[in-house]
Amino acid sequence: MTEDLEAHARKMAKKAAAREKIMATKTEERGLVIVHTGKGKGKSSAAFGMIFRCIAQDMRCAVVQFIKGGMETGERRLIAAHFADLCAFHTMGEGFTWVTQDKARDMAMAAAGWETAKRLIRDPEIRMVLLDEINIALRYGYLDLDEVLAFLRAEKPPTTHVVLTGRNAAEALVEAADLVTEMTLVKHPFRSGVKAQPGVEF
Structure with missing residues (x-):
């Protein structure tokens, strides 16, 4: 048993040294373009996790919601009630397209959301925009x-992170991004007749 513990300690010390050597080569710090996509649940949830990390670090951040409408969500309520000084929150959609059934209005709302997003991204004091x-x-x-893509290349401040969520991210966006995560659907309760619930979906 003692020999096993000593072998383990040697193995972990070797791993720690290798890890430290790798970390010493990672010196660059810059704003990232981050994409969360895929059919699985958790794209927005993971992005809001980063927003709350920014808030915890006293970093100014912002959220612009496209498509999603006026339904009350836990994250919006929490940010509006307690962190509005650090995080601007803009819900620019009116619901999913099968709800609105008005393409012209959906396009106008998306355009307005993008104008808001550009203004927020251009602000060098805001460190992350979702x-x-x-x-x-x-x-x-x-x-x-x-x-x-042209705007992100030309006008995103060098220290600003921009997170883009939603299914079916365009290949060109995936190519341009620094960090891409694809959420894979393995199992979802909706398929078993379970509706969206507070604390899980909103």
Whole structure:
């Protein structure tokens, strides 16, 4: 048993040294373009986790929600009630397209959301901007993908992080991003007749 513990300690010390050597080469710090996509649940949830990390670090941040409408959510209520000084929150959609059934209005709302997003991203005091469900707006053609990519390349301040969520992220966006996570659907209670619930979905 003692020999096993000593072997383990040697193995872990070797791993720690290798890890320290790798970490010493990671010196760059810059704002990232981050994409959360895929059919699985958790894209917005993970992005809001980063927003709350920014808040905990006293870093100014902002949220612009595309597509999503006026339904009350826990994250919006919490931020509005307690962290509005650190996090600007803009819900610019009126609901999913099958709810609104008005493409012209959806496109106008998406365009307004993008104008708000650009203003927030340009502000060098804001360290992270979450563009929630913008991938859906891009997929439906409510926003021009080339314009979004050009703006991020040319006008995003060097220390600002921008997070873009939603299914079916465009390949060009995935290529341009620094960090991409695809949520994979393995199992979902909705398929078993369970509705969206507070604390899980909103």
